[in-house]
Amino acid sequence: MIIFIVPKNSGLKRCREIVAAEYPQTKQVVVRGEDIPSIVTRLLKEGKKVIGITGEDLFKEFLLNFKNSKLSILKKFIWEDDSAMFGKPCLCLLGPKEKKMEELPKNLKVCINKKYTKLAKRYLSLLEARGYTFEKFYLSGVTEESFNKGLADLVIEIVYSGKSAEEAGLRVYEKIFESDIVIIGTREKEESKALENFSLNDLLKKINEKISSSDEDSYTKKLVADPEILKRKLIEEAAEVITSKNKEELIWECSDLIYFLFVIMAKNGVTVEDIEKENERRDKK
Incomplete structure (x- = not known):
């Protein structure tokens, strides 16, 4: 069993x-x-x-x-849950609701839900590249309360309805992971x-099969039906490729990015052969 x-x-x-x-x-x-x-x-x-x-x-x-x-x-x-702020749980960067991120100082204290140390670290590295520095500390719960008590300037936490964040005087600055x-x-x-021997052609074929299937729970079908989600995922995965720290992580993130890219290709009837022909044409210039 x-x-x-x-x-x-x-x-x-x-x-x-x-x-x-x-x-x-x-x-x-x-x-x-x-x-x-x-x-x-x-x-x-x-x-x-x-x-x-x-x-x-x-x-x-x-x-x-x-x-x-x-x-x-x-x-x-x-x-899918209509009662959730984003329709599902979402790891978010939260900050004071009366301010914008760019209005905050560059040196900030951030309280992080300890379940998400790596996801938070990867996300914060993008902000560090923009000149921010962070004093990080981790809690198992009550992360939003740390803001109320003046212990943190920012919070990284799962947002569901968003009610507890609002009650703490926080709002979502940016979504990190849906x-x-x-x-x-x-x-x-x-x-x-x-x-x-799974090839890129095999991947595209599998994606096309998912799109054509009657499975309404198919993640691929959901992406095709909602261009905004697909666009956000492409941007998110491209950022993760850029911030990869080693070869193994780069392979993982490139695989994610290629999947979402191929969903767009399949949606628009573009094949691997079309891409190969275009690259061949460019090579002859």
């Missing part, structure tokens, strides 16, 4: 609902959402058949800490072997 690791966090209740509805025959183990990638990794090493479900933000943080991890996203569920729900694990050996 497959073991399904599910989160006990109240904010990830949707994960438990998905497992109950779609995977009722699995044995479920309930742990903290931020621990799920590590637990799945350990149980896989013990030879167990195991998968996990958690927030995409928590999985991304794990991958930034363990770049050689063999875990991958097996399936993604778009998080989170959906992901099922994580490792692919079967047969599938991994088939992926060894």
